[in-house]
Amino acid sequence: MITRRWLFLLPALLLIQCDRRAPDRAVEIATTTSLQGSGLLDVLSTEFRRQTGLEVHAFVVGSGQAMNLARKGTVDLIITHDPERERQFVATMRPRMYRQFMWNDFVIIGPPNDPAGIRQAKTAADAFRRIDDHRAKFCSRSDQSGTHMKELDLWRLARVDPLKNPQYLRMGQPMAYLLRSADEL
Structure with missing residues (x-):
């Protein structure tokens, strides 16, 4: 699994290191469907592999499930987008590293005729x-x-x-x- 020194090679990521296991040739990551759906997960995984030689194995789930995988020690790091639960997670789990690197804008999308006004x-x-x-x-x-x-x-x-x-x-x-x-x- 990933060691702390590799985390510094990922300045573009919010990484919460969740596990204290020995280094391996792969990093287990739990991330949101948004990261995968946007194509960013593939780009970041490719660059991480190029810089470190480590493979990235991704669990693509919602933020809540990602944090649960981290609590169980199933993954090395998580990328989520639920600031309130992230704060709670950091307070209770005390990860080695926490960085915010992106923000969400939420929009309400509806039909053009706007039935609810x-x-x-x-x-x-x-x-x-x-x-x-x-x-x-x-x-x-x-x-x-x-x-x-x-x-x-x-x-x-x-x-x-x-x-x-x-x-x-x-x-x-x-x-x-x-x-x-x-x-x-």
């Missing part, structure tokens, strides 16, 4: 409230990913229980698949 919303929570008020369809990742956690935070801010909306669809899919599915509805 979210274009007039002043905040994201207001948009979610409007979706609920109009009983508009909403496709949720529903997979404990960082994106799903952000969605749940917005429902809380809107003071809405989305499960009471029969049009709230729990898709359990990575974002790219969810967007395709939503487009077909």
Whole structure:
């Protein structure tokens, strides 16, 4: 598994070293579906292999699952996008290294006819409230990913229980698949 000295060769990555096992010829990484879906995982893995000679074995999962794999010692490092749970993870697990290297922008995507009138919303929570008020369809990742956690935070801010909306669809899919599915509805 990866040793601390190799981590310095990855300045472009948020790396949380999760395990204290002896070095091997591969690094086990748990990362989000977003990193894979964007193609960035392949680029970073190739560059890491070129610089270190180590193979990268990736578990592509949601942020919550990535942190669980780290807690179990299954992986050497994780790349996630759930800042609140990352802070909790760092406080309880005390990883050797933690770096933030990217940020997310969340957008609400809907049909052009805007059935819930979210274009007039002043905040994201207001948009979610409007979706609920109009009983508009909403496709949720529903997979404990960082994106799903952000969605749940917005429902809380809107003071809405989305499960009471029969049009709230729990898709359990990575974002790219969810967007395709939503487009077909």
